[in-house]
Amino acid sequence: MTTYSDLQAQLATLTTEAFRPELAEIDRLSTLDIARTMNGEDATVPAAVRDRLPAIAAAIDATAERMARGGRLVYAGAGTAGRLGVLDASECPPTFNTDPSQVVGLIAGGPSAMVTAVEGAEDSKELAAADLDGLGLTADDTVVGISASGRTPYAIGAVEHARRLGALTIGLSCNAGSGLAAAAEHGIEVVVGPELLTGSTRLKAGTAQKLVLNMISTITMIRLGKTYGNLMVDVRASNEKLQARSRRIVALATGAPDQRIETALAEAGGEVKTAILMILAGVDAPTANARLGHARGHLRAAL
Template identity: 65%
Template structure:
């Protein structure tokens, strides 16, 4: 919803500079005006047909996504962080992607961070007016003390939401790399950032509900971004999640399957290796493939910056590092 330009703005907010310009993601399609009269199956078919257009739209942005992945991975290899900033659905998707990195890739929770307008309360409930509060974005970014090694990705379907825009400006001032992710072309968000991704998804079946196609596009892009970055950082071995944190029964069983897949060892050998390495999947694989003990496996991984493939090469050709 655009702000009424005659009303008093929320303190710390930035009024929409072009309140009459309706972005494509907010456009109403007259031919869909009767969806409330459709039989359920026909309604679902319509929505599903529109959803199928999203992957193609994302595919058109793959070169720009690749440039972002390479830039982010290079900075994170130097100790940088990846930060998402958004409001509403976009903010929640950033928080979700950040939250899923530690269990999937074994990362420190501070390595990938999701900022959402209105704070944690906004993850599960709408915080009215928060997306317009540029002062909140500035404060949230300032609290992170960003450096040139960090990257901030502003996420907004319209590409003009004040919160991520302000976050982009604050991050650039701090020297961090900035990326804009929007679902419209020519967005202010991408113009404000150094790198941009604009996935054109067009009007929503439910006019203006950008939790639909736009939200799907954002989720797909964030999946691509964080997963590809983690692959580049050696957080996987082939297509195996060797850095997962086995914190429950399901994940412990998954860890056993991963070690068995990577090594070809039987269940008993896998169990012994995981037991010797306190459940650390990478270490267990190294124990089995390099025929070393658990402390040596840990030393090899440390010397290889946690990259399992490099640790295996070191063990095979150079021997373990000195204790």
């Protein structure tokens, strides 16, 4: 068991936990000066992500390959890292029309931890293994452990357990030489440096994690044929805004008049991709759906 002194020693070695003497009197600055300082700190994050693009791309290609075989993308983390994973997963169904079980976010302590801290949950590797077992993890799945420090037991435990089961594993952290990256097949370490507020990794580290998770989910979905060019042709029109967006996407893809678009969408049951293929290929909805099935959902290939 890790003792308090052991934990203190570990934290002292982490870049994300480092103290910055030059900011020791930040509370004496004007609000505008604090905002300028914070904005300057945030501006360094994209460059840190850019330095890790080859590792990110390799992880995405491996993820897309497994998902094309029917695998799932599973995020696992605690605290802010876990919440970011849940957020990214929850945005995939409306954006890419994925089944809710296709991209899953696990947070240490369960759903209630999204809004209330669950003490001790992040310290349990066994809890992570149990959460993954609850999903019936398979070798076609991908598990992304997320931890700013790279030492969170829940994230490391998730990756270790997934790897034992033959799943693809990715470790996303913000410290070099992290235990999480070492445990994963694909280690992504985005080193953003010490935070504005000592140890507050919801700041630069959280921003970096959000950027990388955006890449993992978005580019994977592009590789799976969920887009046509830069159009979200698998968007789920679950509200008025998305219904309007659906019509706009079909218009941008086809240049068809409004009435033709409305008719195609109605015959396609609201499926944007089907409606586009109907218009561009001059086919009916059943034929369009059959072509899309043959092309494994890739609209460009179906055309």
